[in-house]
Every structure is written in structure tokens, then in C-alpha cells.
Amino acid sequence: MMSKAFEGIKVLDLSQVLAGPSCGMQLALLGADVIKLEPPVGGDHMRDRVLESQFSPIGMAAGFLTMNINKRSLALDIKTEQGKAILFDLIKEADAILHNFRAGVVDRLGLDYDSVKKVNPSIVYTVISGFGSRGPKAADPAYDGAIQAASGMMANNGTEESGPLRTGYMGVDLMTGMSAAYATSAALLRKQRTGKGQMVDVAMLDCAIVLQAANFARHVVDDVPDMLIGNQSITGAPTASSFSTKQGSMLSAALMPKHVEAFFDELGIADLLEDPRFSTREARIKNKDVVRAAILKAFESDTAENWEKRLAPRGVPISKVNSVAETSALEQLQHRNILTDVPAAAGMERGYRLVGAPFVNSEDGPEPVRSAPTLGQHSREILADLGIDNTAFEKLLADGVIHETP
Numbered sequence: 267m268m269s270k271a272f273e274g275i276k277v278l279d280l281s282q283v284l285a286g287p288s289c290g291m292q293l294a295l296l297g298a299d300v301i302k303l304e305p306p307v308g309g310d311h312m313r314d315r316v317l318e319s320q321f322s323p324i325g326m327a328a329g330f331l332t333m334n335i336n337k338r339s340l341a342l343d344i345k346t347e348q349g350k351a352i353l354f355d356l357i358k359e360a361d362a363i364l365h366n367f368r369a370g371v372v373d374r375l376g377l378d379y380d381s382v383k384k385v386n387p388s389i390v391y392t393v394i395s396g397f398g399s400r401g402p403k404a405a406d407p408a409y410d411g412a413i414q415a416a417s418g419m420m421a422n423n424g425t426e427e428s429g430p431l432r433t434g435y436m437g438v439d440l441m442t443g444m445s446a447a448y449a450t451s452a453a454l455l456r457k458q459r460t461g462k463g464q465m466v467d468v469a470m471l472d473c474a475i476v477l478q479a480a481n482f483a484r485h486v487v488d489d490v491p492d493m494l495i496g497n498q499s500i501t502g503a504p505t506a507s508s509f510s511t512k513q514g515s516m517l518s519a520a521l522m523p524k525h526v527e528a529f530f531d532e533l534g535i536a537d538l539l540e541d542p543r544f545s546t547r548e549a550r551i552k553n554k555d556v557v558r559a560a561i562l563k564a565f566e567s568d569t570a571e572n573w574e575k576r577l578a579p580r581g582v583p584i585s586k587v588n589s590v591a592e593t594s595a596l597e598q599l600q601h602r603n604i605l606t607d608v609p610a611a612a613g614m615e616r617g618y619r620l621v622g623a624p625f626v627n628s629e630d631g632p633e634p635v636r637s638a639p640t641l642g643q644h645s646r647e648i649l650a651d652l653g654i655d656n657t658a659f660e661k662l663l664a665d666g667v668i669h670e671t672p
Contacts (some may be wrong), residue, residue, distance in 0.1 A: 270297025341642030443465030514570030
């Protein structure tokens with residue numbers, strides 16, 4: 267019988283908010299036993315202090331639900347001697363540990379790589395931070411928006427009128443989580459082959475730069491400056507931009523000659539291509555205002571939804587600009603596994619369709635088997651595996667070292 271890729275792998279996830287938890291969840295979806303270690307009071311900030319949700323009052327905000335699928339929760343105060351001793355007992359048995367403590371904080375907690383590998387030399391030690399574990403900014407705090415600013419992303423997002431803009435979602439956080447999951451997986455494979463552990467150092471700044479690899483290459487190779495061009499393609503082609511229609515908006519990426527020909531033909535303006543002012547890409551860029559005006563006038567005759575149905579079958583890369591609600595309802599997603607039914611969490615009446623893994627396997631792929639945990643939901647069973655009986659558990663509970671939510 268086949269098993270999931272990480273079945274039998276134990277991961278200790280001490281991270282909070284988005285980047286780290288998303289890494290741990292991707293491993294958990296593929297079968298890893300991911301133990302989420304949280305402070306007994308409050309737990310992960312994402313439970314109720316970052317993104318407002320109807321379930322914030324019970325510590326199960328929407329953002330937390332979607333970043334912690336398949337995990338078990340141990341609420342443990344690792345700042346106490348008893349808590350730290352329990353943590354190091356867990357480390358002895360773990361295959362990997364993941365955290366996003368800043369440089370300096372991890373040293374004060376005694377959880378630096380050298381200290382951890384003394385008790386488990388083969389452990390994979392993944393640390394996520396804003397700027398990396400070394401360098402002048404290693405100890406600086408970082409959130410997604412700050413990294414967008416620091417990395418150059420904002421210098422290329424927006425218009426001259428708006429000025430630099432950040433994206434409306436946490437793309438850097440989630441790219442960092444995916445990168446950390448990939449890097450941790452590679453380290454686990456190396457461990458399987460060699461028996462050796464290692465430190466995996468993932469910086470949000472690096473991940474944001476990877477997202478802009480083409481921009482950085484153009485700057486280094488061709489000395490191309492930053493550009494605030496809104497929805498216009500960096501190619502400058504007027505056929506690759508956003509356009510309003512009779513109802514709704516479109517985004518076209520018609521760049522190749524065959525795309526442009528089909529695009530103009532379906533819009534009923536194919537005769538423009540016979541005019542020397544518009545017959546080549548260079549000519550269309552030179553006369554882009556005239557081209558755009560003709561395209562906008564043509565788009566006024568039908569809705570965005572209908573234009574997509576007309577243009578996509580002709581090979582034109584184009585889409586109606588969808589809302590999150592509209593995207594969630596796309597028929598295409600019924601053939602994917604990106605939105606997946608997650609069981610109801612403890613204290614909630616029903617489960618939800620949440621974002622899972624961005625790929626589908628032919629065998630033993632990512633699968634949600636349990637919802638995100640309540641704070642300390644699995645504290646008793648996890649400590650029982652360490653030989654801590656109910657009497658000792660109740661004493662730890664009374665001392666505030668641990669927390670348990672049914």
C-alpha cells in the first residue's frame with residue numbers, strides 16, 4: 267500500500283502568522299505529523315489578532331483555519347524550564363523543526379541551531395525571517411508589506427498617479443512558505459540519503475526578489491529602470507493591458523502576432539493591421555494611444571464574460587477580471603484540488619472549502635484529514651507519547667506550563 271510522501275515524518279512548527287504556518291501545512295497535507303507549538307495564552311497571533319474574522323472570539327479566525335490544516339496543537343510555555351525540557355524531548359524525536367523567531371530572540375530562548383543539533387544532530391532546522399539569519403538587518407522585524415517595500419516590488423506596482431503600491435494580498439508571505447516547504451523537503455531527502463541534518467535559512471526578502479527575477483535581470487543586463495505602469499504589460503504592447511467592457515473588465519496578454527491577429531479580428535478592427543501605423547508591434551507601441559482607444563470602443567459592445575468566451579477559444583490569453591467569489595465558483599476548480607473541503611473544527615458547526623496545495627498528484631497527493639486545531643487541542647495526547655501521565659499533565663496544566671482546549 268502506498269503512503270503519502272511525508273508519512274512518518276515528525277515536524278515541530280513553532281512559527282506564527284502566515285509564512286511559517288503555510289510551510290508546515292504543505293508538509294502536513296502530504297502526510298507529515300506537524301505539531302504546532304503555541305504559547306498557552308493566546309496562541310498563534312493569527313488566531314485572533316491579525317485578520318478580523320467572525321471566529322476570532324474563539325481563536326479560530328479564517329486566516330488561521332486555512333494555514334493550519336492537518337496539524338496538531340500543543341500549547342506549551344517554552345520560556346519555563348519545564349516547558350523547555352518538554353520541547354527538547356520532542357526535538358530528540360523530531361525529523362524537522364520550523365520557526366520564525368528573529369535573530370537574538372532564538373538565542374535567548376536557547377533554540378539556536380547549535381543548541382538544537384546537540385540533542386538531535388540529524389534534525390532539519392528551518393528558520394524563516396524577514397532578512398535572513400545573518401547580516402546587518404538580521405534582527406529587524408518584518409511583515410509582508412515591509413518586504414514588498416524593501417525588495418523593490420512596490421517600485422514596479424502602481425501608476426504615476428497612484429505612486430508605488432503594495433499588492434492587496436500577502437504574496438511574499440505565501441511565496442516564502444512555499445519556498446521553505448520546498449527547501450525543507452530537499453533537506454529531508456538529503457537526510458534520508460545521508461543521515462545528516464542541516465540548517466535551512468529562508469528569508470522573505472530573498473523570496474520577494476525571486477518573484478521579480480525577470481525585473482532584476484532586466485536591470486542588471488539592460489539597465490532597465492523601475493516602471494509604474496499599472497496594468498500595462500512591461501512590453502509596452504497596447505494589446506496587453508486591462509480594458510473596460512459593457513459590463514466588467516478584461517485583462518489581455520495578446521503579445522504574439524497570432525494572438526494580436528485573432529484579438530483584432532474578433533473585436534472587428536482587423537483592418538487596423540493593414541495600416542502601417544499599426545502593422546507591427548513597434549508601430550503599435552509608438553501609436554499606443556490610438557490603438558487603445560480603438561480597442562476600448564470595440565469592447566463596449568459586449569460584456570467581459572462574453573468577450574472571454576469569444577476570445578479564449580481563438581487562443582488569445584485573456585480573462586475577465588474576477589472577484590474572489592467569482593473565482594471560487596469557477597467550473598475549472600471542480601477539476602482541481604486547490605479549494606478543498608476541510609472538516610469542521612472543534613467548536614464550529616460546519617467545515618469550509620479552503621485553499622490547499624497548488625498541485626494534484628496521480629497517487630497519494632495532498633489531502634485534508636483534519637481541520638486546524640483549537641489551542642492545545644492535542645496537548646494531552648502529544649505529552650502522553652512522551653510518557654507524561656495524567657497526574658503530571660494536570661500539574662503542568664495547573665502551573666500554566668501547558669494549555670488544553672477540548
